[in-house]
Amino acid sequence: MTKKIVVTGIGASSPLGGTAPESWKALLAGESGIRSLEYDWVAEHNLPVTFAGEAKVRPSEVLERQEVKRLDPSSQFALVSAREAWADAGSPDDVDPLRVGVDYSTGIGGLWTLLDAWDTLREKGPRRVLPMTIPMLMPNAASAAISMSIPSRAYSRTDVSACASSTEAIANAYEHLQAGLADVVIAGGTESVVHPLPIAAFSAMQALSRRNDSPETASRPYDVSRDGFVLGEGAASIVLETEEHALARGARIYAELAGGSVTSDSYHITAPDPEGSAAARAMLGALERADASLSDVLHVNAHATSTPVGDIAEYNALLRVFGDHLPNIAVSATKAATGHLLGGTGALEAIFTILALHERTAPPTINLSEQDPAIPLDVVTTPRDLGSRDVLALSNSFGFGGHNAVVAFRSY
The missing domain is CATH 3.40.47.10 (Thiolase/Chalcone synthase)
Structure with missing residues (x-):
């Protein structure tokens, strides 16, 4: 069970x-x-x-x-x-x-x-x-x-x-x-x-x-x-x-950790697979464990490191997973404000995802002056209300060696 x-x-x-x-x-x-x-x-x-x-x-x-x-x-x-x-x-x-x-x-x-x-x-x-x-x-x-x-x-x-x-x-x-x-x-x-x-x-x-x-x-x-x-x-x-x-024990609950998934690119020691296939499988795996549909996802805290190839590879993975639903997802790229904490970055972004659900607010992505037309995501640039309905959100992390990890949180 x-x-x-x-x-x-x-x-x-x-x-x-x-x-x-x-x-x-x-x-x-x-x-x-x-x-x-x-x-x-x-x-x-x-x-x-x-x-x-x-x-x-x-x-x-x-x-x-x-x-x-x-x-x-x-x-x-x-x-x-x-x-x-x-x-x-x-x-x-x-x-x-x-x-x-x-x-x-x-x-x-x-x-x-x-x-x-x-x-x-x-x-x-x-x-x-x-x-x-x-x-x-x-x-x-x-x-x-x-x-x-x-x-x-x-x-x-x-x-x-x-x-x-x-x-x-x-x-x-x-x-x-x-x-x-x-x-x-x-x-x-x-x-x-x-x-x-x-x-x-x-x-x-x-x-x-x-x-x-x-x-x-x-x-x-x-x-x-x-x-x-x-x-x-x-x-x-x-x-x-x-x-x-x-x-x-009467604990306060911020959110539900609904699932997680880990996959491997088996592609290159530093570069991500440009097709994003394994990253996509990690997202789909997290959704499967969460018993969630694509339309349940309304927010993603993206890995989004600000590298020329990495950001596009993640977009390709998101497009593979969500297709026509992708424009409905509010995407936050919080490394713009924090930098990249390497081994600590996923946990920090998980907290930002948890708080986004708890406070029903997607955090902003700073420093986006001219969005790359090759990455037509709905990027959150000012704090955005996520509404009152139940929301599922993903937090993505992808690392050197082709390591992909995704966790799914659900509002509680």
């Missing part, structure tokens, strides 16, 4: 705000979280890109000093957002830890720890390398930190699927709750790689926008002048429960 899975808590630390409500408020206001980087290493390395979406609030302003010392920034962001989500869910301390699971993700992991340790080894020798280096850099460190903080003893799992990671984690949480592995799951993702090496590497791939003179307008999904994505950082977490469990 299929169980109804619901969202009872949200938390985020993003370029737009230190919490989920702050991030949502700034998003609706049309603000940009993208800024010039004020670090000596930008000039030192002569970086071709000098801006990014740094988190608005540093974890050191929220966490205990000892926690900051023992966690990579990626795990710090994860812990901040997970604790916010848990508190937002009512801090259900009476829940048996054996029935609480963690499905968390990252695209890269503890990069700052790894590269700082390498610098220490080269400059000062092996005796000066911190003994906590490995536990700080391992990709599962964020999931482990959350599991120990809550606590969670059902399981603690880590997804690493590039930019699809945290959407995949949410899809997996749905399956784990359906399978009865837990009654409550904290799901989400994190990333903190605003560092000279990833900036240089992404730039070498011609993947990043180079609008150094106008950072706040650099991420331009669907615009004819889009020239690449903007690197972002932060984390987002959601608390998921079976409806039966949530109602029994």
Whole structure:
């Protein structure tokens, strides 16, 4: 028997705000979280890109000093957002830890720890390398930190699927709750790689926008002048429960997680399949699990990274799925405001999708000056009322390696 899975808590630390409500408020206001980087290493390395979406609030302003010392920034962001989500869910301390699971993700992991340790080894020798280096850099460190903080003893799992990671984690949480592995799951993702090496590497791939003179307008999904994505950082977490469990404890419910699906392009290590066939199958799979029809979908939070080829590939996938119904769907591309949080981006956009349903408002896409005629979507550019009827919404994430993950949320 299929169980109804619901969202009872949200938390985020993003370029737009230190919490989920702050991030949502700034998003609706049309603000940009993208800024010039004020670090000596930008000039030192002569970086071709000098801006990014740094988190608005540093974890050191929220966490205990000892926690900051023992966690990579990626795990710090994860812990901040997970604790916010848990508190937002009512801090259900009476829940048996054996029935609480963690499905968390990252695209890269503890990069700052790894590269700082390498610098220490080269400059000062092996005796000066911190003994906590490995536990700080391992990709599962964020999931482990959350599991120990809550606590969670059902399981603690880590997804690493590039930019699809945290959407995949949410899809997996749905399956784990359906399978009865837990009654409550904290799901989400994190990333903190605003560092000279990833900036240089992404730039070498011609993947990043180079609008150094106008950072706040650099991420331009669907615009004819889009020239690449903007690197972002932060984390987002959601608390998921079976409806039966949530109602029994009197929890507030934001929305229903109606289904999720994961597919693979098997096409190219970085480029998406231009036909969008596997991405389309992921959307159809999420709809099938949600027992929904195409006409039920009225909103999509698109992956929409602002790359020339990626935006068109996603449009092709949407057209494959929805056909004549596509003009009826309000599409939001929120990376225009946040940048691309890589392994954390899907969870943040899932929260924006959840809040869009909860508040019946599709968030705006900023920086769209001249829409690409090859992508004739109904793009939301000012906050839009979604009406009072039951609404199904999709949140799409597609990553390097051909990873596709889609989750479907239903208004509750």
